[in-house]
Amino acid sequence: MSEQGTRDSAQTQSSAQELGQPTGAAPEQTSRAGIGYAAAGVALVVVLGAATRFLESQVPVWAKGTSFEGVAKSIEFPIYAIALGLLGNLVLTVLALREKLAKGFRTEFFIKTGLVLLGASINLKVLVTAAGPAIVQALLLITIVFGFTWWLGGVLRLEDKLRALLASAVSICGVSAAIAAAGAVQAKKEQLAYAASLVIAFALPSIFLLPWLADLLGLSDPVAGAWIGGNIDTTAAVAASGAIAGEEALQIATIVKTTQNALIGVVAIALTAYFALKVQRKSAAEARPTIGQFWERFPKFVLGFIAASIIGTLYLAAGGDKAAISTVNDLRTWFLIFAFVAIGLEFSLKGLKEAGWRPIGVFAAATVANIVVALGLASVLFAGFSTG
Secondary structure (H helix, E strand, O other): OOHHHHHHHHHHHHHHHHOOOOOOOOHHHHHHHHHHHHHHHHHHHHHHHHHHHHHHHHHHHHHOOOOOHHHHHHOOHHHHHHHHHHHHHHHHHHOOOHHHHHHHOOHHHHHHHHHHHHHHHOOHHHHHHHOHHHHHHHHHHHHHHHHHHHHHHHHOOOOHHHHHHHHHHHHHHOHHHHHHHHHHHOOOHHHHHHHHHHHHHHHHHHHHHHHHHHHHHOOOHHHHHHHHHHHOOOHHHHHHHHHHHOHHHHHHHHHHHHHHHHOHHHHHHHHHHHHHHHHOOOOOOOOOOOHHHHHHHOOOHHHHHHHHHHHHHHHHHOOOOHHHHHHHHHHHHHHHHHHHHHHHHHOOHHHHHHHOOHHHHHHHHHHHHHHHHHHHHHHHHOOOOOOO
16 A cells, blocks of 8 residues: 555544544544534533523522522522533543534534623613613723723733633623623633633622622612622622612612623624734734734624614514513523533633632632722712612
8 A cells, every 4th residue: 555545544544533433434424423423412412401490490499498598599500501511521521422522512602692692681772861870880890890800810920811701701791791702812611611610609609798788888779789780790690689689779780780781792892803903913013914804703793792782672662572582581591501511511620720829819809899999989870879
């Protein structure tokens, strides 16, 4: 056999072995096997997603009347989804199946679809006409906290992509913002999983801590709501905490958090531009990216997010049924659950080992800064404010 023929044979054997096929398998068989493994991967994500939904609804019921009742009610779906994904990851790794099924996990697709659907619940008309103070607070808070987190991450020499994820998560709206930032800067899945884990770890105690502090400080309901909405990093946790603080506080908290959610797209665009024009240019002499190159790396789902927001706003303004928006929101939750399951399935400890303690220190310091700045802004902008 010729040298070329030997190389071709070796490559065929290597490809077949990677897909779990016997040496000498025909390309058609290899292709069918690959499709089968991908389909099995998607099916696994869906099954674990359904299990996540089941646990989310049933664990609070099981814990009712026990000392764990409060904790069970506060646990959000990302915790169950990532935990089940990690468990599946472990099992598949032991069975030597994880790499074969990986093409079916489709993390990026699930994430981007979920974020586009999120836009449908952002009513721009309500934000512009009824939430002036919320808009001012969101702009100032995001600018200050994002800037502080980015600066501190630089001081502690965090990798730029991880800095972007942490800064976006703590300053805007937690996991959703981290996902948007990850798409904009092309971050590693391990970095996104790390950021999401930090958001959840810090958000859970905040649900109970902030209402208690608001009462201790004697804050009015609007100020307490604005503080909660501007500080807690996930929408569901904001709603839970706002409900503890009172109905008026809940309304303001929801408006403030929704306002920050609406700015996800703006931050994603800014991050895309910054990384394309500065961070990922090797030298000042290197040619700047063309418009075409910028468009190629721009996260297109941001446009879908904005379009969904406009459509949702116009639909409700025309007298559309709010139940339709609720259905879209439920569908969004499903896609985000699938995304977090997939993140768990694809997760590797390598990235976390390399990151070390510094990201935790940055996120903790940024959270404290967020608490202080949000309290100051809420006290000024919502003093004397009333929802009536």
